[in-house]
Amino acid sequence: MPEMRFTIRWPDGTREGCYSPSLVIKDYLTPGASYPLADFLAKSREALTIASARVEARYGFACSRALGQLARLEAAGRTYSTHPDARVAVESFDA
Structure with a gap:
């Protein structure tokens, strides 16, 4: 199963390398797009949940790494949730 790494930039300018066990994140x-925080988190949640389900369908267990990535994104997202104009930029995909 092809994995995907991608880099994001949080509203404060902090960059974070992220992981998906599937290309579904595409x-x-x-890349190059900026999303309102809530939209970014919703898209990430859906994509990483699908990616984990694909791993489960293939190997018989959910992808803890994808679910861990999602948990990190959601935890970091809470940091910026009080900023109504907060946006997250997707800087790159690295296969």
């Missing part, structure tokens, strides 16, 4: 996020 269906939800676009």
